[in-house]
Amino acid sequence: MNASVPLPAGHLSGAPLTALAPMQDVTDLAFMRVIAHYGAPDYFFTEFFRVHVQSRPEKHILRSIDENTTGRPVFAQLIGEDLFQLERTARELLRHPVAGIDLNLGCPAPKVYKKNVGGGLLREPAKVGEILATLRAAVPGLFTVKMRIGFDDTANFDRILDLVNEHRVDLLTVHGRTVKEMYRSEVHYDWIAHAVARARCPVLANGNVLSAARAATILSDTRAAGVMIGRHAIRNPWIFRPCREQFAGQPVTRLSLADVRDYIERLYRATLQPGLLERYHVNKMKKYLNFVGQSVDPTGAFLHDMRRVESEAELFLICDRHLIAGEAGSREFAPEPYPGVIARPNCETPTAEADGCSLETITA
Numbered sequence: 254m255n256a257s258v259p260l261p262a263g264h265l266s267g268a269p270l271t272a273l274a275p276m277q278d279v280t281d282l283a284f285m286r287v288i289a290h291y292g293a294p295d296y297f298f299t300e301f302f303r304v305h306v307q308s309r310p311e312k313h314i315l316r317s318i319d320e321n322t323t324g325r326p327v328f329a330q331l332i333g334e335d336l337f338q339l340e341r342t343a344r345e346l347l348r349h350p351v352a353g354i355d356l357n358l359g360c361p362a363p364k365v366y367k368k369n370v371g372g373g374l375l376r377e378p379a380k381v382g383e384i385l386a387t388l389r390a391a392v393p394g395l396f397t398v399k400m401r402i403g404f405d406d407t408a409n410f411d412r413i414l415d416l417v418n419e420h421r422v423d424l425l426t427v428h429g430r431t432v433k434e435m436y437r438s439e440v441h442y443d444w445i446a447h448a449v450a451r452a453r454c455p456v457l458a459n460g461n462v463l464s465a466a467r468a469a470t471i472l473s474d475t476r477a478a479g480v481m482i483g484r485h486a487i488r489n490p491w492i493f494r495p496c497r498e499q500f501a502g503q504p505v506t507r508l509s510l511a512d513v514r515d516y517i518e519r520l521y522r523a524t525l526q527p528g529l530l531e532r533y534h535v536n537k538m539k540k541y542l543n544f545v546g547q548s549v550d551p552t553g554a555f556l557h558d559m560r561r562v563e564s565e566a567e568l569f570l571i572c573d574r575h576l577i578a579g580e581a582g583s584r585e586f587a588p589e590p591y592p593g594v595i596a597r598p599n600c601e602t603p604t605a606e607a608d609g610c611s612l613e614t615i616t617a
């Protein structure tokens with residue numbers, strides 16, 4: 254029997270929690286540090302550690318735990334289905350300074366769910382029960398789950414929520430879509446509200462939390478304990494601070510396009526990898542900027558120009574033109590994406606690893 258361990262305190266005592274969503278190839282140490290610079294969430298989650306017979310915790314993901322200087326706790330996420338290997342990996346990760354172990358029950362990439370891991374497990378509640386029992390027994394501290402509301406439909410949702418209760422999961426994140434709905438459908442906040450009512454642990458609401466104002470509405474509609482934010486923190490790394498302001502009833506800080514220029518430069522420098530050719534790094538930047546550009550201008554002109562640059566110099570020239578020249582610097586960075594300005598991924602990276610929830614495969 255595990256003694257119950259309290260969740261780490263958030264920034265604001267008694268206020269709803271905020272978390273940065275795990276995002277493969279995005280939420281590494283560099284990105285977490287950039288987010289922390291602009292106002293850290295209460296919790297971070299690593300991108301998923303793959304778990305199978307030959308797996309060892311990926312070194313670059315371990316860095317986001319071992320070298321965490323954000324001042325906020327990091328949960329380590331696992332994806333897998335082999336009970337013995339999940340237990341082994343959880344025990345290995347517990348030797349690192351993790352806030353807890355998180356299980357991925359949501360990844361919708363066919364390559365992943367066909368192996369019956371991530372979102373694929375939502376088709377097999379009995380297997381989910383075995384995994385939860387195994388991890389609960391292996392993790393003396395916090396054990397958390399991140400799930401979607403079902404695979405094709407919500408037929409198994411209650412059964413899995415009951416398993417979450419039976420195995421005393423400490424925190425549940427619900428992304429309010431089925432696996433088949435991927436990333437673009439409406440988010441079913443009514444099903445998140447259903448989970449909040451049925452689960453005995455706190456629930457984080459996830460999916461299209463676009464802004465502080467949206468976060469407040471979603472919290473009031475679902476009664477969730479907090480929000481988890483993914484793509485909209487790539488677009489707007491300040492988002493957690495306005496959330497806290499909104500929750501505290503304070504005026505929400507507005508951002509200018511000049512602030513965005515600062516973010517792009519910081520992200521560019523933070524994510525540089527030794528030995529990576531400049532044009533590859535520029536192409537990697539485009540994947541983040543696809544999201545940022547949604548709030549720069551209503552015509553998508555920044556996105557149009559940004560997608561055509563090939564060098565660092567061209568990239569920053571475009572940034573200067575759209576973000577600081579003339580009146581631009583004092584224009585507002587929209588708190589929510591402009592309607593119709595789509596963050597489509599580009600296909601220019603030579604090393605596309607589209608095996609999971611990578612930026613290669615996801616559009617907003």
Ligand SMILES: Cc1cc2nc3c(=O)[nH]c(=O)nc-3n(C[C@H](O)[C@H](O)[C@H](O)COP(=O)(O)O)c2cc1C
Nearest residue numbers: 274275276277300301460461482483484610611612
């Ligand atoms: C690029 C990318 C990578 C992702 N990788 C993961 C992951 O490793 N683990 C996970 O549980 N979810 C992953 N997700 C899903 C997000 O955590 C989140 O549930 C989803 O994006 C919906 O939230 P949002 O609307 O705030 O982005 C990923 C999403 C994106 C966009």
